[in-house]
Amino acid sequence: MKFSIIKESYTGSVPEITFGKNRKVSFGGEKSLPFLFFEGEHPHKPLISFEVQDSPPQDYPKELAKVYSSVWDDPVRWAKLCESFGAEAIALRLMSIHPDTTDAKAEDVADKLKKFLNEIDLPLIILGCNHTEKDAEVLPIVSDVARGFNCIIGKAQEGNYKTIAASAMAGGHSLIAMSELDVNLAKQLNILITQMGFPANKLIIDPMCSALGYGFEYTYSVMERIRIAGLIQGDPMLSSPMVADVGFYVWKTKETQAEDENSQWGSLHERGIIWEAVTACSFLLSGAELLIMRHPEAVNLVKYFIEDLISTKEK
Amino acid sequence: MALTGIEIFKLLPKTNCKKCGFPTCLAFAMKVAQGQAKIEDCPEASEEIKSKLRDAATPPIIEVQFGTDSMKLKIGGQNVLFRHEKKFLNPTVLALEVADDDSEIETRIDEVLNSSIERVGETLRIEAIYLKNRSADISKYRDALERILKKAPQIPLILGVSSSDIAIDSLSILKGHRPILHGATAENIEEMAKVAAKFNVPLVVSAKGVEAVIPLTEKAKALGVGDLIINAEPKSIGELLRDNTFIARGALKKQIRSVGYPIITFAWGKDDFYETIVSTVGILKYSSILVLKRTLPWKNLALFTIRQNIYSDPQVPMQVKQGIYRVGEPDDKSPFIVTTNFALTYFLVKGEIENSKIPVWLGIMDCDGLSVLTAWAAGKFSASKIAQFVKESGIEEKLNHRELIIPGYVAMLKASIEDKLSGWKVVIGTKEASGIPAFLRNYVRSKNDR
Structure with missing residues (x-):
């Protein structure tokens, strides 16, 4: 019997997002489920951004400290180190503004950001601290400071999307909209934001990330459902590119922190790296186009994975 | 793919001979489709239909x-x-x-x-x-x-x-x-x-x-x-x-x-x-x-x-086993928080307690894997069940205080739990897990001031 390839038919496509000022990068734009090159175009590879924080992190475990502790009191040096690791984009997380850490003021962060933008020309994602009120206060100012730099701003949530989306629009940025592990919530937030006049082709869905072993399957399945709804059912409000904020969730888990003495779990160094890499590769397979990651060795693994997948593209 | 009653009926002799024990071929076909009768009961069933049914009963991936x-x-x-x-x-x-x-x-x-x-x-x-x-x-x-x-x-x-x-x-x-x-x-x-x-x-x-x-x-x-x-x-x-x-x-x-x-x-x-x-x-x-x-x-x-x-079941909420979990290295003075055993609730609450750097006794109650509000609505996270859980958990031996922190969403249970748990004071925590670090710091500070 001759085997005829069973192709899925698609009615939607993922918008392409380009960001950055002098150096630009693009992701998204595909017309089929992840990496199924035989049935739809994939103009861009998924993009990996390196996470940098604006103040010395309080919760980076040992394996990350080994890599970053010498530079983490200066975000510019930190970003340059990431650039030396091959970073194509930076995700600057403004942890200093969190009321539970240093509760930094918007003006202080604005000054820091100006300096950062002057020194670093990699495409930039600017993230708040995930505190609804504080992000609503700081992100509009940050959007304005970065006007013209064509950044990605995040994350707008149900409780603060109005001010954040309005300022991202005014600043000419793309926007990450985060909802909590639910297809309908993701759709609703995209509808609300586009109803304000925000361009749908500059929206990125964050369906809420998680780490391997800690709610992983929820993120995985919600991503698959969003991709299927956007591409196969052609729902334009669910076709936005997706981001997986992998490092943030992975490096909280005990698997990335417990010392080697727990011999059942093996070497901490490899365990931490593989935890981040497996989580990231899985979410690329379920539909993410943009990753935010921390460990350079995990990033290298994911890059190799992407190249390995793409090697079948021409065949 | 299973065959429908009508599809089976079309392949039967349609003589209504009743030898199968059913009044008509159609009735028999319906029973076969439902798995309540066997095609072999029809003396005149063709090899074609028998093999089709066998095939239909084979799962698409064996x-x-x-x-x-x-x-x-x-x-x-x-x-x-x-x-x-x-x-x-x-x-x-x-x-x-x-x-x-x-x-x-x-x-x-x-x-x-x-x-x-x-x-x-x-x-x-x-x-x-x-x-x-x-x-x-x-x-x-x-x-x-x-x-x-x-x-x-x-x-x-x-x-x-x-x-x-x-x-x-x-x-x-x-x-x-x-x-x-x-x-x-x-x-x-x-x-x-x-x-x-x-x-x-x-x-x-x-x-x-x-x-x-x-x-x-x-x-x-x-x-x-x-x-x-x-x-x-x-x-x-x-x-x-x-x-x-x-x-x-x-x-x-x-x-x-x-x-x-x-x-x-x-x-x-x-x-x-x-x-x-x-x-x-x-x-x-x-x-x-x-x-x-x-x-x-x-x-x-x-x-x-x-x-x-x-390979977990997407229909069944992932659950954590009921019990008292240590977050950090809690001692007899550490706060005691109770919540439900929905895995996401557990992961989020535990993660935020870890972020607070304050050691806590975390009481996880079996609520069939439902989140706090759903479990409360379903009667699985009620005052009497919480009281019973606290009594049976053995936590009283671990603590030198009698203060229980409950999720903000079930604040209305405070008085009723205090009624059922004599000697205990119920403290209302935050609605969202993200508020836990700030809450815990204030709580510990105010407790020390007392």
Whole structure:
């Protein structure tokens, strides 16, 4: 019997997002489920951004400290180190503004950001601290400071999307909209934001990330459902590119922190790296186009994975 | 695909002879469709309908059993492409490759036997050994097999042999085992299929690419081997994803019988990191058996975890076992928080407590895996149940205080819990987990001031 390839038919496509000022990068734009090159175009590879924080992190475990502790009191040096690791984009997380850490003021962060933008020309994602009120206060100012730099701003949530989306629009940025592990919530937030006049082709869905072993399957399945709804059912409000904020969730888990003495779990160094890499590769397979990651060795693994997948593209 | 009553009716003689015990052929057809009557009860049913019904009763991807009496393994039987549609059946079996000329076979067997790790109440392990006939020598292979049987008589086996002679030699000594026979290719399919049929064992057919595999599964089936497994020999992750997608789609969306079999994947990789990534793709995307080149504790942990996550039931909320959990190193003065056993609730609350750096006793109550508000609405997170949980948990012996923190969403239970738990004071916590660090810091500060 001759085997005829069973192709899925698609009615939607993922918008392409380009960001950055002098150096630009693009992701998204595909017309089929992840990496199924035989049935739809994939103009861009998924993009990996390196996470940098604006103040010395309080919760980076040992394996990350080994890599970053010498530079983490200066975000510019930190970003340059990431650039030396091959970073194509930076995700600057403004942890200093969190009321539970240093509760930094918007003006202080604005000054820091100006300096950062002057020194670093990699495409930039600017993230708040995930505190609804504080992000609503700081992100509009940050959007304005970065006007013209064509950044990605995040994350707008149900409780603060109005001010954040309005300022991202005014600043000419793309926007990450985060909802909590639910297809309908993701759709609703995209509808609300586009109803304000925000361009749908500059929206990125964050369906809420998680780490391997800690709610992983929820993120995985919600991503698959969003991709299927956007591409196969052609729902334009669910076709936005997706981001997986992998490092943030992975490096909280005990698997990335417990010392080697727990011999059942093996070497901490490899365990931490593989935890981040497996989580990231899985979410690329379920539909993410943009990753935010921390460990350079995990990033290298994911890059190799992407190249390995793409090697079948021409065949 | 099951046949409907009407489809069955169309193929019946339509004589209403009543010999089946039903008044009409239509009534009988309906019962057959529902599985309440057997087609054999109709004396005039044609061979055509019998074979159609048999075919319809076969799942689109067949289920194959192998292993030993005390370690039976089931693979295949999947009926969906995406896990949100329905729970993935029969988790991917992880096997370790052992070569017959490996001088340290016993060490390798130990790796398998000692691989088990406990995670969220389940014991996870490498389940099987793939014994590869690298030496191409029949006596070396026999010797290696006997060494395995001596050390691990019950371990499920996959025999990787290239000649039917070695296959026969091995299968004749394996008593109480139903191993998988691997090694059928376009060159030897006839002999290998005959051996598999004779010993009634599952057979792996290997060829490069799905198209090349199909004539082999058809030939083996014609030779009487029903339990087949496919190896399409992918050489890159792109090929693995593509081949497995073709096979699973062909079987599930088009009911193509010649690809309706479980898939075996041999992991590869320039190092252990990359072999883990390749294996991850196999687990996520339809491989039923994954053969690893090497096992290592960190690698096993990652693979066990992803397999456990992806093969969980999307309809059943993931649950955490009821109990008192320590977050950090709590002592008798540490705060005590109670919440439900929905896994996401647990992970979020625990994560935020960790962020606060304040050690806490976390009481997780069995509420059938529902979140706080849902559990409250369903009567599973009520004042009396919380009071009973606190009393029976043994927490009173661990604390020198009697203060209980409850989620902000059930603030209305405060008075009622205090009624039922004499001597206890109920403190209302935050609605969202994200507020926990600030809450805990204030709570501890105000407690110290008192």
